Amino acid sequence: MNRILGSALLVSLSLSSCKMLKNRGSNDRNDGQIVSKTSSTWTPVRPKGMVPIPSGSFVLGQTDYDFTRTNDAPVKTVTVTGFFMDDTEITNSEYQIFVNYVKDSIARTALANKAESLGFDPMNPNVDDSGIGAYAYISGSADGEGTPYDEYLKQSNTGRDGQNLDTKKINWKQRLEWDKYKYPDVDYAEVMEGMYYPPEERLNGDRRIDTRKLNYSYVTVDQTAAAKKRGTFRVDFRKEHSLNIYPDTTVWVRDFNYSYNDPMHQDYFWHKAYANYPVVGVNWNQAAAFCDFRTRYHNTALANKKKRAQQVKVISYRLPTEIEWEYAARGGLENAPYPWGGPYLADDRGCYLANFKPKRGDYLEINDGKKTGYMYTAPVKTFRPNGYGLYDMAGNVAEWTSSSYNRSSYLLSSSLNPSIPTSGESNMSVRGGSWKDIGYLLMVSSRDWENKDSARSFIGFRTVQSYPEGSKINYRRTK
Known part of the structure; x- marks a missing residue:
């Protein structure tokens, strides 16, 4: 009897499955063939401020001088995949967006924690919005109110220390009030006052943000280590990073003994006169953190758009490899010592083609024939770009x-x-030469290095973004 019932059940399931497949085929107009629904070509959106660098092969290394023993750039033919690259170094105004984001996120997190300690329920849509309660944690849903998913996370106690971070979302829609005379309540004032230097550390009563609090946290995976060990857990290669991201403005004083550079220390990063100058005083770790922030910032903006279903996460921003940098710096020219070709550092009118130290003790390169130049850094796009449209691939800042x-x-x-691989290494490659360097370091093949924890007044950075091979891209060459 059981066998008969079992056979009947099996036949019933088989008929149901066949019926489902038949119905699916008629509804979806599927003829049973498995085909791709995507186009064979994909056109990536060019990030603002970036130019495309095409894939290609080139002769890497020191091709123009015959060095012996000390040559660390021997000639070698290599192939590089295409990528987008910032047409200028990251400027002070661009890095300020990063600093302000971290400042705001820290303030909002502190306000939300205070609101939670006062009993404001982050999932309650009727939270008092007249004071600090307006800054309580919210749900990740479109309207910010609680959902069954939020309730599930609270009941399941998943995540580290029994707390899933998805249950706590910062309220970015509520405007922050930084004017101390317009704080909504005492609890709000208590939290915001903690963002500033304590009274005993202030100069002449000047109330400034405590930059020691501006720490950024993110997570990476050590892909190189993971590739060597198969079948292990991803968490074994998970790396948590937390670091202060404020530029070290003291580099202007520390890098030059017996030299008066205090005005640069005081004004270079924040004064609007320097907004379009390359950011300096940023070490390698901070530059890598900026890349993570830029990726997160871009993805968040896309997610907030109305057509969420059509949005695709951007390919991560990152620092260029040393070889990518040299390939891009050459601008499509072979065997040329400088991004503009060469062999000279000046054009036919006698104007220098980059911001560097032209003579011993002379830091003022002549740019327009009027004896005006730049003693330190120059605004980005002051000098002509190379063949790919990249500015300052030689000089200004390394x-x-x-x-x-x-x-x-x-x-x-x-x-x-x-x-x-960079795992465990402390000395990172630095390329391009700077405003305080001689002409030799401006050569596209010249190599230099600095410790990743060091910040300098002559080192900045720019970012790149990979794109898939075969992408449909309009490349433009600059004469």
């Missing part, structure tokens, strides 16, 4: 790359997208 420095890296690395 630039961090994602590659660790090794004198033998050109020999050790692959010929396909060469790079040396």
Whole structure:
């Protein structure tokens, strides 16, 4: 009897499955063939302020001088995948967006924690919005109110320390009030006062944000270590980062002994006169954190758009590898010592083509024939771009790359997208030369390095974003 029932049930399930497949085919107009619904070509959206660098092969290394023994850039032919690259170094105004975001997120988190300690329920849509309660945590739903998913997370106690971070979302829609005379209530004032230097540390009563609190946290995965160990848990290669992201403005004083550079220390990063100058005083770790922020910032903006279902997360922003940097700096020219070609550092009118130190003790390069130049950094786009449309790939400020420095890296690395892993390395490759360097360091093949924890008044950075091979992109060459 049981066998008969079992057979009948099996036949019934089989008929039901066949009926479902038949119905699905008629409703979806599917003829049973598995085909791709996407186009064979994809056109990526070019990020603002970036230019596309096409894939290609080039001769890497020192091709114009015959060095012996000290040459750390031997000639080698390599192939590089295409990518987008910032046409200028990251400027003070661009990095200020990062600093302000961190400042606001810290203030909002502190306000939300205070509201929670006072009993404001983050999932209650009737939270008092006249005071600090308006800054309580909200749900991740479109309207910010609680959902069954939020309730599930609270009941399941998933996540570290029994707390899932998805249950706490900062309320970014509520405007922050920074005017101390317009604070909505005493609790709000207590939290916001903690964002500033304490009274005993203030100068002449000047009330300023305590930059020591501006810490940014993010998570990465060590892909190199994970690739070596198969079948292990992803959490084993998860790395948590938390660091202060405020630029070290004291570099202007520390980098030059017996030199009066205090005005640069006081004004360079925040004064609006320097808004379009390259940011400096940023170490390698801070530059990497900016890349993570830029990716998160872009993705958040896309997610907030109305057509969420059509949005695709952006490919991560990152620092360029050393080889990508040199490839881009050459601007499509082969065997040329400088981004503009060469062999000279000045044009036919005698004007220098980059911001650098032209003579011993002379930091003022002549740019327009009127004896005016730049003693320190220059505004971005002051000098002409290279063939790919990239500015200041020589001079102005040197630039961090994602590659660790090794004198033998050109020999050790692959010929396909060469790079040396950065895990555990402290000395990172720096390229391009700067405003305080001589002409030799402006050569596209010249290599230099700095410790990743060091910040300098002559080192900045720019970011890149990869795009898939075969993407439909309009490349423009600059004469």
